[in-house]
Amino acid sequence: MIEIKDIKKSFGDNDVLKGISGKFEAGVTNLIIGGSGSGKTTLLKCMIGLHHPEVGIVEYDDREFTKMNFEEKIEVRKEIGMLFQGSALFDSMTVEENIMFPLNMFTEQSRSEKLDRVNFCLDRVNLEGKNKLFPAELSGGMKKRVGIARAIAMNPKYLFVDEPNSGLDPKTSIVIDDLIKEITEEYNTTTIVVTHDMNSVMGIGDYILFLHEGKKFWEGSNKDIAHTDIAELNDFVFASRFMKAAKGKF
Amino acid sequence: MNFTNFGKYLLLLKAVFRKPEKFKIYLKAIFKQMDFIGVGSIGLIAIISTFIGAVMTLQIAFQLVSDFIPKTIIGSVNRDSSILELSPTITAIVLAGKIGSAISSEIGTMRVSEQIDALEIMGINSPGYLILPKILAGITMVPMLVVMSMFLSITGGYLGGTLSGAVTPAEYIEGITTDFNSYTIVVALVKAFVFGFIITSVPAYEGFYVKGGALEVAQASTRAVVVSCISILACDYIVTQLLL
Numbered sequence: 001m002i003e004i005k006d007i008k009k010s011f012g013d014n015d016v017l018k019g020i021s022g023k024f025e026a027g028v029t030n031l032i033i034g035g036s037g038s039g040k041t042t043l044l045k046c047m048i049g050l051h052h053p054e055v056g057i058v059e060y061d062d063r064e065f066t067k068m069n070f071e072e073k074i075e076v077r078k079e080i081g082m083l084f085q086g087s088a089l090f091d092s093m094t095v096e097e098n099i100m101f102p103l104n105m106f107t108e109q110s111r112s113e114k115l116d117r118v119n120f121c122l123d124r125v126n127l128e129g130k131n132k133l134f135p136a137e138l139s140g141g142m143k144k145r146v147g148i149a150r151a152i153a154m155n156p157k158y159l160f161v162d163e164p165n166s167g168l169d170p171k172t173s174i175v176i177d178d179l180i181k182e183i184t185e186e187y188n189t190t191t192i193v194v195t196h197d198m199n200s201v202m203g204i205g206d207y208i209l210f211l212h213e214g215k216k217f218w219e220g221s222n223k224d225i226a227h228t229d230i231a232e233l234n235d236f237v238f239a240s241r242f243m244k245a246a247k248g249k250f
Numbered sequence: 251m252n253f254t255n256f257g258k259y260l261l262l263l264k265a266v267f268r269k270p271e272k273f274k275i276y277l278k279a280i281f282k283q284m285d286f287i288g289v290g291s292i293g294l295i296a297i298i299s300t301f302i303g304a305v306m307t308l309q310i311a312f313q314l315v316s317d318f319i320p321k322t323i324i325g326s327v328n329r330d331s332s333i334l335e336l337s338p339t340i341t342a343i344v345l346a347g348k349i350g351s352a353i354s355s356e357i358g359t360m361r362v363s364e365q366i367d368a369l370e371i372m373g374i375n376s377p378g379y380l381i382l383p384k385i386l387a388g389i390t391m392v393p394m395l396v397v398m399s400m401f402l403s404i405t406g407g408y409l410g411g412t413l414s415g416a417v418t419p420a421e422y423i424e425g426i427t428t429d430f431n432s433y434t435i436v437v438a439l440v441k442a443f444v445f446g447f448i449i450t451s452v453p454a455y456e457g458f459y460v461k462g463g464a465l466e467v468a469q470a471s472t473r474a475v476v477v478s479c480i481s482i483l484a485c486d487y488i489v490t491q492l493l494l
Contacts, residue, residue: 050367077373088364102372105271160371 001025002158002190007046007056009039016042017053018214026157026190029181029204033195034211035236040194041085041162043211047192048080048160049073060158078106081151081189085163087143089135089150095122096131099150106154121149125179141172145179152183159184161193165200173197177204196236198243201225210236259455265377266385266451279383287349287384287450288391294348295341295395296402302336303328303403304410311416324417325407325425332403333434334494339486341399342445345392346478350453353384354474357457358467366458381454385447392446393439400438437493444485452478 002024009017016039024030032040045051047058049065058065060076068076089098099118103109109117122128125145135143144164151159161180165173181204184191193200201208205222212232220228225237238244270276310324357380360366369376404426411417417425453474460470 048371050370074373074375077371080371080373082368082371084364084368086364088368090365090368091363104275105372105374154372 001061002047002192003057003059004043004047005057005059007043007053007058009042009046009051009053016214017046019055020209020211020214020216022209022216022219024190024192025207027185027188028191028206029184030190030192031195031201031205031208032192032211033201033205033208033236035196038211039214040196040211044160044162044192044194048082049077078154079157080160081154081156081158082160083144083147083151083162083164085166087135087147089143089146091135093134094131095127095133095135095138095146095149098135098146099153102150102154117153118149121153122146124152124183125149126175140167141169141176144168144172144176148176148179148183152187155187156189159189159191161191161195163195163197164193165195165197170199173199174203180204198237198240201237212236255455258459259451262377262381262455262458263451265375266381268375268378270378270382271374276379276383279379280386283383283387284391286352287345287387288394291345291348291391291395292398294344295399298340298344299332299337299399299402300406300409302340303332303406303408306331306336306403307407307411307422308414308416311411311414321417321421322425322428324411325422326428327425328407328411329404329426329430330434332407333400333438334490335486337399337403338396338438338441338445339482341396342392342442342449342482343479345395345445346449346453346482347475349388350449350474350478351471352453353450354453354457354471355467357381357454358460358470359457361458361460362463362467377458381451381458384450384454388446388450389443390446392449393442396438396442400435437489440493441486441489444489445482448478448481448485452481 003022005021007017007020008015020043032043034040042051046053053066056066063076065073065076090101093101096118099121100114103114103117107114118131119128122130125148127142127145127149130142135146138146164176164180168176177200180191180193183189193204195201202222205225208220208222208225209216210218210233218228218230218233225233228234306328307324310327314321314323360380366376366380369379408419408422411422412419456470456474456477460466
């Protein structure tokens, strides 16, 4: 479980996060949603320590991450897997080397054990046999799946996903969403997905935290999101013509 | 590099020299960088050094028109100039262009494509993993390249001088073997060590803190070469002043 309490972050005069709190449980898909510039990626980066919040607490299973020193943070980070918006695969390495990289760094496994784990992770994301390809030879969806395979290589307790569907077609987006949900439930990970894709919200949003202008405006599940009277949330949820037309059918 | 940047540079170096997560992986990366920085630069440094030595000999011969000055002095001047100044400094400046821009753009691209963030999220000390092997390869391979450059510059002087008839082979060899002070080699190697550190660490710093996209990576690469060259020349003066 990850808990955030009163997170505030600004860049110069721009207050990006204005006191955000929330609780993200294990085994369910937690979504942070909001429009562009609402602060969701900044919140994610504060949670994983890439940004340092001016005020607030981030706790990983009651361990206060924000107060930890460099070495203690590294220990927590070994329990974190992350899928980046652009996949962030190491482009000088093959798919196999990318997934094996954290295993090389932090385990004493033999090469065959590591290879077994790589193949298991690739099978899990339906990319068996793609070991020797380089990231430049992969499609956007395949890159995301390799990113997921790398993120789960170390059996993470916490999985962070930043805009998993950006640049993907709707069909591939569903594949990625389903994969994230399956992995979350299978390994009981605490999964946090940052997205503004309404398909993801309706499809996998077990717990949703809606941000608007750096503040938490609403929290709930995908079953409740279409039935609120919060204007800012309705503007976001029913922004597309398709959703506007479908309004009332939820 | 203003004081803020210099402070950031020192803090980055502090992070670079943290204990490696796994020495075996770092060792592999060091050898890879040695191959890139050292072996990959042999051809370029060889060509440049040979021609500089040859041109130096011709120019010294052109200026020494007096019959009172023995022609053996051409070899002596070429030897000392090559060892003390030309080989370390020209090698370093050429490498700052070749290696520096490559290091800066490699690390800068990793930064803008979130690969450095990915390393940090995995719990890896990214400055150490990305920069330490480059610095260690730089401070070992640049002195080796400088030694090779000294030898080829003096050899180039021999070829240029004798083929043009500016000096006879016997005069040149007598010149380069007379009054040789081995301390000049020590000074050159100290310079090479310092330059090797600058050539790798300054571009790594410029790349590591890039913000933006392709344009900013290119700008950082240019800045890396400029700052490295100026730092090399400033340190050249300081080391010469301290050691001679």
